[in-house]
Structures are given as structure tokens and as C-alpha cells.
Amino acid sequence: MKELSLNILDIAMNSVKAGAKNVSLILNESENEFSFSVTDDGCGMTEEFLKRVTDPFCTTRTTRKVGMGIPFLKLIAEQTGGHISITSRAESEYPDSHGTTTTAYFNKNHIDCLPLGDIVSTVFTLIQGSPNIDFEFKHIFEGRGEVSLSTKALREVLGDVGLDCPEVALWIKEYLEEQYSEVKKYKI
Amino acid sequence: MKSLAELAAIREKMQDKVIIRENHGNLRIVVGMATCGITAGARPVLNAFVEGITKEGLTEKATVVQTGCIGLCQYEPVVEIYNGDEKVTYVKVTAEKVGRIIEEHIKNGKVVTEYTIGAETK
Structure with a gap:
């Protein structure tokens, strides 16, 4: 993958x-x-699965026996001197508070750090593909402002019109792009 | 600046159409979005389909949906277009190819044979 996004x-x-x-x-x-x-x-994932999750031969996919997502992420973070961390609580053990957090840290100025790329398309793709999930997106530029979007807030305005309605999906894209161009005006 | 008021206007406009869309939309454009698809460039392909379909006013004729890995990773990005039980599989799709697929296949019902898996594996 050529972009962090x-x-x-x-x-x-x-x-x-x-x-x-x-x-x-x-x-x-x-x-x-x-x-x-x-x-x-x-x-979520059980502790035992979590231990193996950076192994390419660990996967939930059924079409083949390798899963490259997490190993790719680990590689691109570590090649900048960064790292990843994954914490998870399996539903079977924590029925009321399950879920996963995956975090990756990068040294932005390292020569091997990939560019972020088209993050707006990433958010657009997620919302378009899973219109019933609530997404909260925030891109914080320390000392410069932030770009944010919450599908919960959009849902209140939209009523029963779905987030995957193409006109809405494209509006979301433009909405984010505008916020990005605002933040970029205040470059340090 | 984009405002939520604009979104409310889209809602007004769409509400009448929601019912129609559920009945029609007989073409289903399915884009594979697993790790293999994403790595091969499925994201711009998906975006091009949604934008193209909207721009051409074809949202009542076709819907764009995403799926996981369908097991043809070497041919990604893979796009399947369903018309009822009939299926056409396009392989190694790019955002550039999407324009022609929309124009010929979605609009006029003519399969772009040279982009299909049949042509690729010949």
C-alpha cells in the first residue's frame, strides 16, 4: 500500500x-x-488471538490462509522508527464492554514514512460501505485546528435518508475537503 | 462553506425518491474491498463508480455496494455487476476504465468484454 490512508x-x-x-x-x-x-x-479478540495477530498466517478470512493487514501496518510503522499497539476485549469474556483499539505511531519526517494520501476517500468509502455504522472521524493538527465529522450528527438531519445515498455520500466528501483546505490555510 | 442546511435540502429532495429506489436499482455494482482489493487500487475505483453514477443520473438504475475478498486476489480490483441472476466480472479495474463501464454497460447494457475476466485469462 502506497498511502497511510x-x-x-x-x-x-x-x-x-x-x-x-x-x-x-x-x-x-x-x-x-x-x-x-x-x-x-x-x-473483539481473545488474548490468545491477539498474541498471534501480527503473524501473517493468522487470519479470519476464509478464502485463503494469510492475512496481511496487521503485518503491513506493523511494517510501515516500524520502518519509520514507530510502532503499533492493539488492545482488545472479546465479546465472549466481556459481554458489556468489548471492542478493539488499534493505534499506529509514525515518525513523520523519516524518509520511509508513507504519505497520508487521500484520507477523505477513505472516510467516504467507509461510510458508503457501512451506512448503518456510526463513524466518528477526527484529524487533529496540533496547534492548527482539526477536521471532524460525526455520522450521528448527520443522521439527525437526514432522518430516514441513508448515508449511502450517493448524493449524501458526495456531500460528505466535499464537506471534509472544505475543512481540510481551511486547516491548510493556517500552516505554521 | 458546506452547511448542514444543504444536507437538509438533499433530504427533502431524496425522500420522494427513496421508495422508487427500493423497487428499481436492478443493477448491483459490487466492488471487492478486502486487503487485496485495497492494495490493488479498489478505493479509487469505488469512488469513481459512486461519482460517475451520481453525475450521470443513474442512481435509480444502479447501486454501488462493497464486499470482502472473493478469492480472485491476483485479478484485483475486481468488480462484479449483477443484473438479477446474471453476473459480469470485471478484473484489474482502474478509475479510468470505470467511465467506459458506466457508459456502455450501465447506461446501454453492453458488456465491455475486453475488461472481463474471460478476456484476461485467455
């Missing part, structure tokens, strides 16, 4: 597959560091 999409897709009702994507950017975390209230 593609990895973010891939990791968030795991939350979708885990049956989450709420997914939050928080990106935090300072002068030298970039981190993102994906938190969900999906089915």
Missing part, C-alpha cells in the same frame, strides 16, 4: 467485519509525529 481503510474494515456499531478514527499530527487509532465496539 489505505492502511487506515484496511484496519477500519476489520472493525466493520467485527460487527461494530460505532467506529472512531482519530488522527493526530504534530510537527514530527503522526499517529492514528481505530476504536470499535465490535466482537
